[in-house]
Amino acid sequence: MSAERPLAGDLAREPRPRVVQLFPTCLVNELVPEVGRAAVELLERAGVAVELPAGLACCGQPAWNAGFVAEAKAVARGTIERLAATQGPIVVPSGSCGDMLVHQMLELFRDEPRLAATARVVASRVVELTQFLAAVAGTFHLAAVPGSFRPAVSRGADAGVDGNSPAPGETGTSPPPGRTRVAYHPSCHLVRGLGVGGEPVELLRRVAGVELVPLEKSEECCGFGGLFSVKQPELSGAMLDAKCRALEASGADVVASCDSGCLLHLAGGLARRGSSIRTCHVAELLAAALPSAPPPLSQAPASPPAAAPPP
Amino acid sequence: MNAREEILGRVRAALRTARIPAEPPPPPPSSPLESAPSHEWRARFAAELRALGVALHEEASDAAVAERVVALIGTRRLLAWPDATLPPAVAARLAQLPAGQRLDLAAPRAALATAEVGLTAVDAAIAETGSLLLIAAHDRPRTPSLLPPLHVAIVRGSDLVPTLRAALAKLRHALPSAAALHRITGPSRTADIELQLTLGVHGPGALAVVLGP
Amino acid sequence: MSDSLFRARVRAALADETLHVALGRATAQLQARRATAFASLQDPAAVRARARAGKLAALRTLDLQLEEFERRLVANGITVHWARDAEEACATIVAIATSRGCRRAVKGKSMASEEIELNAALEAAGVEVVESDLGEYVVQLDRDRPSHIILPILHRTREQVGRIFERELGVDWTPDPAALARIARERLRERFLAADLGITGANFGVVETGTLCIVSNEGNVRMSSSLPRVHVALLGIDKLVPTQDDLDAALQVLARSATGQQSTVYVSLVNGPRRRADATPPEEGPDEVHVVLLDHGRTRTLAGETAEMLACIRCGACLNACPVFQQVGGHAYGSIYPGPMGSVLTPTMRGLADHAELPQASSLCGACKEACPVGIDLPRLLLALRRATVAEQPIAPTLRLALRAWAFVMARPRLLRLLRRVARVVAPHLARRGWLRRAPGLLSGWTAHRDLPLPAAQSFDEWWATRR
Numbered sequence: 006m007s008a009e010r011p012l013a014g015d016l017a018r019e020p021r022p023r024v025v026q027l028f029p030t031c032l033v034n035e036l037v038p039e040v041g042r043a044a045v046e047l048l049e050r051a052g053v054a055v056e057l058p059a060g061l062a063c064c065g066q067p068a069w070n071a072g073f074v075a076e077a078k079a080v081a082r083g084t085i086e087r088l089a090a091t092q093g094p095i096v097v098p099s100g101s102c103g104d105m106l107v108h109q110m111l112e113l114f115r116d117e118p119r120l121a122a123t124a125r126v127v128a129s130r131v132v133e134l135t136q137f138l139a140a141v142a143g144t145f146h147l148a149a150v151p152g153s154f155r156p157a158v159s160r161g162a163d164a165g166v167d168g169n170s171p172a173p174g175e176t177g178t179s180p181p182p183g184r185t186r187v188a189y190h191p192s193c194h195l196v197r198g199l200g201v202g203g204e205p206v207e208l209l210r211r212v213a214g215v216e217l218v219p220l221e222k223s224e225e226c227c228g229f230g231g232l233f234s235v236k237q238p239e240l241s242g243a244m245l246d247a248k249c250r251a252l253e254a255s256g257a258d259v260v261a262s263c264d265s266g267c268l269l270h271l272a273g274g275l276a277r278r279g280s281s282i283r284t285c286h287v288a289e290l291l292a293a294a295l296p297s298a299p300p301p302l303s304q305a306p307a308s309p310p311a312a313a314p315p316p
Numbered sequence: 317m318n319a320r321e322e323i324l325g326r327v328r329a330a331l332r333t334a335r336i337p338a339e340p341p342p343p344p345p346s347s348p349l350e351s352a353p354s355h356e357w358r359a360r361f362a363a364e365l366r367a368l369g370v371a372l373h374e375e376a377s378d379a380a381v382a383e384r385v386v387a388l389i390g391t392r393r394l395l396a397w398p399d400a401t402l403p404p405a406v407a408a409r410l411a412q413l414p415a416g417q418r419l420d421l422a423a424p425r426a427a428l429a430t431a432e433v434g435l436t437a438v439d440a441a442i443a444e445t446g447s448l449l450l451i452a453a454h455d456r457p458r459t460p461s462l463l464p465p466l467h468v469a470i471v472r473g474s475d476l477v478p479t480l481r482a483a484l485a486k487l488r489h490a491l492p493s494a495a496a497l498h499r500i501t502g503p504s505r506t507a508d509i510e511l512q513l514t515l516g517v518h519g520p521g522a523l524a525v526v527l528g529p
Numbered sequence: 530m531s532d533s534l535f536r537a538r539v540r541a542a543l544a545d546e547t548l549h550v551a552l553g554r555a556t557a558q559l560q561a562r563r564a565t566a567f568a569s570l571q572d573p574a575a576v577r578a579r580a581r582a583g584k585l586a587a588l589r590t591l592d593l594q595l596e597e598f599e600r601r602l603v604a605n606g607i608t609v610h611w612a613r614d615a616e617e618a619c620a621t622i623v624a625i626a627t628s629r630g631c632r633r634a635v636k637g638k639s640m641a642s643e644e645i646e647l648n649a650a651l652e653a654a655g656v657e658v659v660e661s662d663l664g665e666y667v668v669q670l671d672r673d674r675p676s677h678i679i680l681p682i683l684h685r686t687r688e689q690v691g692r693i694f695e696r697e698l699g700v701d702w703t704p705d706p707a708a709l710a711r712i713a714r715e716r717l718r719e720r721f722l723a724a725d726l727g728i729t730g731a732n733f734g735v736v737e738t739g740t741l742c743i744v745s746n747e748g749n750v751r752m753s754s755s756l757p758r759v760h761v762a763l764l765g766i767d768k769l770v771p772t773q774d775d776l777d778a779a780l781q782v783l784a785r786s787a788t789g790q791q792s793t794v795y796v797s798l799v800n801g802p803r804r805r806a807d808a809t810p811p812e813e814g815p816d817e818v819h820v821v822l823l824d825h826g827r828t829r830t831l832a833g834e835t836a837e838m839l840a841c842i843r844c845g846a847c848l849n850a851c852p853v854f855q856q857v858g859g860h861a862y863g864s865i866y867p868g869p870m871g872s873v874l875t876p877t878m879r880g881l882a883d884h885a886e887l888p889q890a891s892s893l894c895g896a897c898k899e900a901c902p903v904g905i906d907l908p909r910l911l912l913a914l915r916r917a918t919v920a921e922q923p924i925a926p927t928l929r930l931a932l933r934a935w936a937f938v939m940a941r942p943r944l945l946r947l948l949r950r951v952a953r954v955v956a957p958h959l960a961r962r963g964w965l966r967r968a969p970g971l972l973s974g975w976t977a978h979r980d981l982p983l984p985a986a987q988s989f990d991e992w993w994a995t996r997r
Contacts, residue, residue: 072917
């Protein structure tokens with residue numbers, strides 16, 4: 006069922022793609038646009054032009070995962086047709102939506118040859134954001150994440166109404182300036198669906214001021230699962246509690262992930278527990294670490310740790 | 317319609333819609349041990365037995381094997397394979413045991429169950445997993461390796477094979493006519509209560525291997 | 530099983546702190562052992578691929594494989610019976626027992642026999658049955674149900690097992706697993722020696738040789754298939770592997786996946802009854818071996834999308850890996866096949882109408898597929914059952930309506946933009962510090978456990994438009 010997909014390594018080879026299409030996903034577009042803005046900033050700093058295909062909304066995954074085929078098709082058809090009309094890699098800041106585009110679409114349109122062919126073409130072009138960034142890692146600098154870094158997803162959890170001032174009582178647990186303890190949550194569809202394991206971690210390691218802390222049972226599901234969280238609230242809530250406990254035990258200030266669905270789920274659960282741990286998309290952390298004045302590309306490190314640049 | 321015909325009919329009907337992924341054939345079975353020299357089999361066998369908690373006694377001659385076997389039996393009641401299926405030196409040595417220590421295989425089962433040591437040879441020994449293979453036949457009774465709390469198995473150097481596949485190949489002529497074949501890998505065990513390893517639930521709680529030349 | 534029953538069992542399981550601790554510890558240990566055991570293989574992926582290929586090959590031509598298997602069994606001196614359903618299987622085995630005057634049966638662990646509730650049928654016919662696997666013995670003494678297909682009393686602490694022995698066997702209470710195992714050994718030894726009927730399942734049926742393969746760690750299966758004069762093996766029609774090589778691969782992954790062993794202690798390859806009853810002394814082993822081939826809904830699983838599920842070798846790895854199983858254990862599933870594999874097997878074998886909730890009990894995280902030694906794509910199968918549920922079963926009208934409305938909006942980006950503006954006006958009145966603590970309708974399931982974020986003040990596409 007796996008389509009012919011470009012290996013992440015191919016992206017690092019010359020000629021590098023000059024233009025990429027960004028599929029922001031509905032969650033990012035409506036709820037956490039900061040993630041989309043961070044993705045654009047990172048991609049542009051990596052020397053590629055970003056295009057936003059018109060009329061995109063959702064990949065259809067919520068309906069597909071709930072078994073509603075007609076509804077899923079109604080939403081997915083437009084998405085793959087609009088994506089198919091563009092050129093170049095399709096960058097997705099989500100493992101889950103990425104897996105929907107890469108694997109599930111082929112299953113969804115299995116009985117419709119024309120759309121199945123379209124889905125296959127789209128699937129072959131899809132690349133998850135950190136997978137892309139890791140592959141072209143030689144093209145941009147990451148400096149330090151500022152000590153005042155406040156991830157946006159948690160605007161309600163740690164902020165007053167204005168979204169900036171720290172919540173009362175939180176000062177005591179604030180990390181020292183310039184050092185942020187980050188627990189990475191490898192989301193299920195990113196790791197097991199797309200097979201993206203080390204890339205986000207490699208990128209985070211390049212950021213000064215980020216201290217990656219180990220997370221017990223890190224590859225275990227946080228309990229989000231789309232509509233699962235709504236239809237099986239007890240089960241999902243119990244899994245969420247387990248994940249929140251592990252996060253609290255890790256000593257992390259921030260939990261970072263590549264999936265906004267998991268992050269909203271975690272942020273909601275952490276907020277409900279009164280935890281001071283904040284959530285943020287890996288892209289936000291990386292974008293915060295971009296030097297304010299980018300050095301010219303010729304000064305880019307000769308052999309970055311993530312991917313060897315082409316000769 | 318009888319059950320057989322109906323079930324086969326249902327299977328055929330189901331197969332018309334069954335979605336069974338078509339996939340490329342898997343790589344052929346291979347084990348590095350199969351191409352390794354036989355002294356490596358011996359080393360591997362010994363290492364696996366140690367890991368399983370099996371007492372291994374390596375002996376350099378048939379006579380030493382017989383002495384070791386008798387020492388392991390001591391004065392305990394013995395349930396052994398018939399002489400014809402044991403190494404001659406062992407059979408000869410067993411003949412010197414005090415009368416009554418070796419149980420008569422024709423005795424009632426309740427009597428056999430009182431045995432304290434079971435003694436068998438093996439039909440093959442698998443190096444890769446430290447396993448013993450015993451064919452069940454009239455001259456290879458099942459109870460000696462099953463009922464007593466200690467099972468002593470005599471393995472000759474020529475019994476050693478690298479893998480289960482090699483063992484089945486070696487025994488291919490004997491197998492079809494045998495009622496059963498048993499593979500034994502270590503002492504009887506359970507972890508049913510809180511995953512706590514406990515030896516000797518129903519089968520022998522201790523296994524000793526006397527490995528000859 | 531109605532939805533409310535399932536949800537009630539889930540709630541009860543979640544409230545049981547002892548169960549929770551026991552499950553967490555056991556599943557973590559089992560997963561670690563499995564990982565270590567696979568690491569000892571030179572090429573784990575290749576062995577898994579061989580095991581999978583063997584099972585799928587048997588399924589592709591299952592009708593022919595069954596016919597050939599039957600021919601080989603008969604040639605080996607085994608009597609073959611076919612059973613369409615539980616009732617027929619029970620009646621067949623009861624008839625074998627009563628026609629041969631068998632009164633005392635010992636049983637090896639067999640999930641198929643649990644499935645057809647064989648013990649009750651035998652006892653009703655005056656045949657005494659005793660479970661001989663330690664875990665199953667405890668289950669039988671306690672009139673309980675197994676909660677895990679490999680470890681039947683995963684839900685019990687050692688103290689609880691001690692109480693059950695004290696109450697049912699009249700022994701002094703002890704929480705020591707070794708002492709408890711000794712007590713079971715003594716009690717069951719008498720039963721083995723006296724039994725005239727041995728009942729087992731089978732892990733595999735090897736078509737090319739007409740051989741039953743039965744594994745155990747305790748030795749109870751060897752006892753059950755060797756000591757009584759009649760041996761009955763009950764196996765689902767999905768248990769076949771074409772060749773001995775396929776068996777080899779399957780055995781390699783089964784023990785590793787189930788208990789983290791390279792090999793189970795005992796592997797019995799049964800070719801038939803004893804050959805030389807006339808020898809002196811007579812050959813040991815049963816006079817008769819019977820095989821009961823059971824459908825009981827397996828052909829329903831085989832039809833359509835879920836066929837791959839019949840490649841399952843019942844190792845339990847998907848249970849241990851499943852975060853839902855880790856939270857609630859096996860009993861919550863209301864079926865003897867719990868966890869991800871059960872959530873596919875039970876609704877397909879027993880009917881979706883009564884078990885529609887099971888395929889929903891998964892976050893589709895994929896841990897089961899990753900753990901499965903024969904690579905069954907469990908999330909795909911669960912999705913197929915969810916589709917079947919929407920197509921064939923009554924669905925909560927609110928859910929259907931919500932999904933339709935959602936799809937209508939998502940397929941119309943302009944409408945989405947309009948609604949977004951409405952939400953921006955309404956939602957802040959319901960929120961506190963940017964989060965909703967209680968949402969209406971479907972979303973109340975979310976806000977029961979977490980807060981809900983408000984739509985962003987400026988969406989990404991709005992920002993993109995200003996940027997240009």
